[in-house]
Amino acid sequence: MRVLIVEDEPYLAEALQTGLRHAAITADVTLDGDDALEHLGVNDYDIVVLDRDIPGTHGDEVCAVVAREHPTVRVLMLTAAATLRDKVAGFESGADDYLTKPFALEELVVRLRSLARRPAATAPPVLEHQDVRLDPYRREVYRAGRYVQLTRKQFAVLELLMRARGGVVSAEELLEKVWDENADPFTSAPRVTISTLRKRLGDPDLIATVAGVGYRLARQVPTP
Incomplete structure (x- = not known):
């Protein structure tokens, strides 16, 4: 938000x-x-x-x-x-x-x-992608039924990716939406947060990197 x-x-x-x-x-x-x-x-x-x-x-x-x-x-x-x-x-x-x-x-x-919690009709109050469930109101994330503890920034990044519905989210958009207007445009904070978020979510990796563009949620979680 x-x-x-x-x-x-x-x-x-x-x-x-x-x-x-x-x-x-x-x-x-x-x-x-x-x-x-x-x-x-x-x-x-x-x-x-x-x-x-x-x-x-x-x-x-x-x-x-x-x-x-x-x-x-x-x-x-x-x-x-x-x-x-x-x-x-x-x-x-x-x-x-x-x-x-x-x-x-x-x-x-x-x-x-x-x-x-009064979003547009296309934005559900609880977001789901593959085996991940994110509740914006309760500030909770579960993967395959397992509670995932996230920092505020990690939660906000994941929420933005899930709201994109598989679309690519650029580093610039992450800075704008998750940090604020005073954020250094050359900061590595989005990349570092994505990296730590991946570790918190565990395997198989849910977040795909689109080279030179940004990040998106994987369309299909690969079978281990």
């Missing part, structure tokens, strides 16, 4: 970003509405955590743009405005959920994961 945090209080924005990363949720931060729209134009996000009263383009307009131009992106409004009228206005502008300040980080994480 990749989230865009739009919050004009820098300390709160940084705290949210850190907290979400500890919950295995990749998060980028922007401090105003204009920058948020730029981020949405160049990056793929699953959810926008949107403060309503922000500098530049107002949060309601940002929300409306997301609903109109990025229909698969969910919006969770995060604001101090708690009246019924405020909530109605937020939902009318296209928000999918509404959380008022102050709030507990644990509640935000639960709400984000709940929103993430």
Whole structure:
């Protein structure tokens, strides 16, 4: 899951970003509405955590743009405005959920994961490929009935590969989806994570390398 945090209080924005990363949720931060729209134009996000009263383009307009131009992106409004009228206005502008300040980080994480479980009809809540079963909500992976313990990055990489349904995922896309916009484009982190993920999943190897292109799940697990 990749989230865009739009919050004009820098300390709160940084705290949210850190907290979400500890919950295995990749998060980028922007401090105003204009920058948020730029981020949405160049990056793929699953959810926008949107403060309503922000500098530049107002949060309601940002929300409306997301609903109109990025229909698969969910919006969770995060604001101090708690009246019924405020909530109605937020939902009318296209928000999918509404959380008022102050709030507990644990509640935000639960709400984000709940929103993430409302995928397009083609994306099942539980992903399966060959003998691997991945549950995004419970953060669990099983192979041939055996529980596989993964790090946050390993889990996110495997989830991205499984959602690709056998399609090739480039190293650039791994960086964009699993790390964040500040990741070094020349880092070996995706390659290293793929290597350790293969070891955790065990034999036979489930991940195929497409030379010069990226990675994909093997179409058929070879017989030992």
